[in-house]
Amino acid sequence: MKIIIDRSAFLKPMAHIQSVVERRSNIPILANVLLQAKTGRLSMTATDMDMNLVNSTACIVNQPGSITVPALTLYDIIRKLQKGSKIKLNMDKDSVNLSISAGRSKFFLPTLQVDQFPTLPNDEITVNFMLSAANVKSLIDRTRFAISTEETRYYLNGMYLHAIQANNISVLRAVTTDGHRMALMEIPLPESKSDIPPVIVPRKAIIEIRKLIDESEGWIDLAFSKNKLRFDFVDTVITTKLIDGNFPDYERVIPSSNDKIMRLECRSLKKAVERVVTISTAKSRSIKLEINKGNLMLSAKNLDNAWASEDMNVDYDSEPIEIGFNARYLLEITDQFNDNAIMLFHMADRASPAIVTNEKNDGATYVIMPMRL
Known part of the structure; x- marks a missing residue:
């Protein structure tokens, strides 16, 4: 050579x-x-x-x-x-x-x-279609933070992809969870495709695919087989085995009766959490939200009797509620929104998961488990 x-x-x-x-x-x-x-x-x-x-x-x-x-x-x-x-x-x-x-x-x-040199065996392609690089980027960026790193629950160590019907159109839905929070993102599928097999794409493959998207424009060719998924870029092809396991029934985790809705600006919440959590215990990183009509008070304390609080105006007109969250998880969710986006917190009580969405319904839904105060 x-x-x-x-x-x-x-x-x-x-x-x-x-x-x-x-x-x-x-x-x-x-x-x-x-x-x-x-x-x-x-x-x-x-x-x-x-x-x-x-x-x-x-x-x-x-x-x-x-x-x-x-x-x-x-x-x-x-x-x-x-x-x-x-x-x-x-x-x-x-x-x-x-x-x-x-x-x-x-x-x-x-x-x-x-x-x-080993090669992956070729499987018969069952489904093949194109997605825009921008849509795949959004799918990954809005969900990968919640992929579990706990090896004992290997079936959570990746991104669950499957097709569903939403508002009479086919969408590709990505779901990730580590048991403490869950991220869900949907993008439209071309030509009303709905025959995509449900798959779990490993975390390492998601990381490499995301790197390649930064250098690509236009469209990506996706090919599904029984045990593998292939992403075909212009000069690069990445093929990954899929995680052989059953992803949990995540829809059971999404509450259906969260009738208390708080509306607030993402940037304001993020900055307030960052300031208050300075005091929080490093291990728990817990932060308390006390929500009353028109007002949210954030507070945190540690074992040395230090504490901090900050209140802010919000759009809220339901019964008062106190609920605690892991501040890191809360900040990772705020990172998924534009600073000027309006976030909606859907809550039921202090012990039930909260749902977080964008007021503009951009296809992303987040579920975060509360912490015991």
Whole structure:
């Protein structure tokens, strides 16, 4: 294999590649990237056996070929080379090392045979459609904060995607929860598709997909199979295995009788919570909301008898209620709204979950469990 490639064209895809490869695996090949050069393109593939990422970029191919080399070391080399460098990759047929040169710098990396590199088996595609990058970005950004990191409940370690009918149109709904809060976001589906199988996409895949969206415009091709989900960008394809488990019946968690509604500006609530929680105990981060007609008082205290409070005007005309929340969870929900958005808190009593929505009904719904005061 003999190719010449611009540093900038090599660096960006390798940044994604290195975040996929396994760092602590007992299988050496999983630490490698598969390089395949042919017909003016260099293809780079990484896998951790659960997720597969393939990226291709333009280059000058003087001699086609394929090889695998340590991904993290290769990325570190490219990153430290001077901007604007022309990088030459050269490996003779009888060599066991890949030569990497740019200017006066030269490196030799050990290789492993291509036939050792694992690939995810191909499943028959059952559903295929396009979504705008903006919609997928919104779906992820408005929900990923609530993905659980508790490994014992592995079925919560991802984003639950499924199609439903809402107001006579098909929508794709994303749901995440860690048992303390739940995030739900809906985006319209093209051509009234409703045959999407319900799937749980792992957290690691969601993180990588979100990174790729920042560099993409237009549309993303989604393909569902029985056990995998594929996101096809212009020059990058990411395929992930799905979490094999049953997502809980989340609709049972959404209260249906929360008749006490508080209306207030997101920015005002966020700033007030940030100030008051300065006093809160670091472990619990609890904050109390005392809600009366037209007024909300936020308060917090700690074990050293320090306390803080702040009151603000709100639109509220129901019976008084006192309810406590984890301040961090409350702030993470406010982060999902524009500062000038009007938030609606739907409550029943101090022991029942609260529902938080945008007054403009932007497709997002949040449920937050109260804390015992």
